[in-house]
Amino acid sequence: MNLKRNYPLKNFNTFSINVDAEYFVEVASIEELTASVDFINSEKIPFLILGGGSNILFTQNFKGLVIKLNIHGIEVIDQDNNHVYIKSGAGENWDEFVQYCVDNKWGGLENLSLIPGNVGASPVQNIGAYGVEMKDHFYELEYFNIEKKEIRTFRFDDCNFGYRNSIFKNVLNGKGVVTSVTFKLDKTPEFKTSYGAISTKLDRMGVTDVTLKDLRQAVISIREIKLPDPDEIPNGGSFFKNPVIDTNQFQKIKAQFPEVVSYKQDEENIKLAAGWLIDQCNWKGKRIGDAGIHKNQALVLVNYGNASGLDIYELSEKIKQSVFDKFGVVLEREINVY
Numbered sequence: 001m002n003l004k005r006n007y008p009l010k011n012f013n014t015f016s017i018n019v020d021a022e023y024f025v026e027v028a029s030i031e032e033l034t035a036s037v038d039f040i041n042s043e044k045i046p047f048l049i050l051g052g053g054s055n056i057l058f059t060q061n062f063k064g065l066v067i068k069l070n071i072h073g074i075e076v077i078d079q080d081n082n083h084v085y086i087k088s089g090a091g092e093n094w095d096e097f098v099q100y101c102v103d104n105k106w107g108g109l110e111n112l113s114l115i116p117g118n119v120g121a122s123p124v125q126n127i128g129a130y131g132v133e134m135k136d137h138f139y140e141l142e143y144f145n146i147e148k149k150e151i152r153t154f155r156f157d158d159c160n161f162g163y164r165n166s167i168f169k170n171v172l173n174g175k176g177v178v179t180s181v182t183f184k185l186d187k188t189p190e191f192k193t194s195y196g197a198i199s200t201k202l203d204r205m206g207v208t209d210v211t212l213k214d215l216r217q218a219v220i221s222i223r224e225i226k227l228p229d230p231d232e233i234p235n236g237g238s239f240f241k242n243p244v245i246d247t248n249q250f251q252k253i254k255a256q257f258p259e260v261v262s263y264k265q266d267e268e269n270i271k272l273a274a275g276w277l278i279d280q281c282n283w284k285g286k287r288i289g290d291a292g293i294h295k296n297q298a299l300v301l302v303n304y305g306n307a308s309g310l311d312i313y314e315l316s317e318k319i320k321q322s323v324f325d326k327f328g329v330v331l332e333r334e335i336n337v338y
Contacts, residue, residue: 001025001035012068013053014116016234017309021048021066028070028091030144030151030179036067037146047146048338049177052093054116054236055125057337059309069120071179074100079187085139087182090120094127102212107189108137110212111198113219116230116237120178124168125334126161130219131195135161139184143168145176163271164241164334191215197222226297234303235294239316240274240331253327274323274331275299281322291315313337 007024010016023045027033040047046064050056071089074097078085084106088097094117098109111132121127122134123141140155160167168178191210193199201218202210228235242263245253250270254260257280261273278284278298285295290307292315294300301312320331 001032001039003039007066009050009053009058009062009066012050012066013056013058013236014230014234015057015236015303015309015312016230017058017303017312018306019058019061019309021062021064023065024068025065026068026070028072030071033067033069033071033144033177033179034149036065037149040065040146047174051090051118051121052116054230055121055335057236057309057312057335059313059337062338067177069118069177069179071120073180077182082187084185084187085182086185087180088119090118090177090179090181092119094119094122098216101183101185102216105189105212106185106187107191107212108132108183108185109134110189110216111192111195111219113216114223114227119181123159123161123166123178123181125164126166128164129223130198131192133161133163135159137183137185139182141178141182142180143172143176144179147175151179163244193218227300228294228296228302233294235300236335238274238299239301239333239335240278240299240319241334242271242274243277243329243331244269244271245329246270249328253329257327272329277323277327277329277331278319281319281326283319283322288315293319309337 004024007021009021010018025036027036048062048066050066050068070091072091073089075087076084077087095114097119098113101109111130115127127134138156140153143152143154145152189212193202198218201222207214244265246268247270261276263271265271275298283293284298286293289311290303290305291311292302292304294302301316323329323331
């Protein structure tokens with residue numbers, strides 16, 4: 001085990017926050033992961049599993065062991081007339097995995113193109129975009145239990161998937177790590193183009209007979225306009241979840257703000273567009289020191305240079321308070337804060 005002390009994490013988080021890990025190790029196998037767990041247990045220290053570093057905000061140095069998960073590999077494990085079951089190591093880059101699926105004409109994940117991070121984080125967050133969630137094509141995953149040092153397979157019903165949520169984000173948080181994920185993809189894709197600006201973008205592209213590549217390119221084009229490249233402007237993607245409220249509260253908000261952007265969840269709940277709420281509070285494009293809100297997407301907080309994690313966190317607190325003051329809606333962070 002190649003253990004490192006007081007290791008800088010600036011290049012391992014997309015906010016580019018300059019903090020150190022007390023201990024740091026990269027693991028590429030279950031054996032190396034087991035050795036890391038033995039070290040955690042012997043030293044009695046906290047640990048953090050780090051994937052692509054796109055959904056995390058460090059506000060201080062990490063006291064303990066940061067484990068960078070580099071378990072790779074993609075394979076087809078089964079298929080039938082309608083579906084293919086494809087297994088990916090947790091350390092695979094998510095968007096490269098989506099590209100691989102599209103290139104092989106396996107449908108289901110194309111609307112999730114250009115989401116930052118690694119495959120292993122996708123079920124933890126139940127990532128979603130443009131009318132599709134990861135759970136819609138999830139089959140199973142392998143999970144390494146830290147205490148027992150053994151692998152358990154989780155099927156759909158075991159995962160308690162919710163909106164940007166799962167059992168791994170709450171009940172099992174800090175108790176283990178996802179090492180692989182298997183998806184059930186369609187050999188005959190069903191295209192979802194009605195959400196957001198996708199259909200308009202396809203029209204502008206001159207697409208009449210949609211393919212997986214067309215849909216992926218449309219999603220990428222939309223996201224590139226709205227979301228800054230972390231390599232150019234450090235950020236963690238969408239900082240807040242879209243809040244879900246009951247219909248009674250929604251009717252009160254709509255009476256005062258008729259143009260409110262919303263999506264019906266079910267008969268009792270409505271999802272509001274967090275970006276719209278934040279924009280109405282005049283945050284889009286604002287900057288406090290080197291911490292700011294992107295000019296094209298109010299959901300994205302950015303580091304314009306040397307902002308600390310605490311700077312960005314405090315900015316997010318100001319945004320939450322202003323949205324609550326104006327709409328009576330409590331925003332919840334999608335980003336994990338350490």
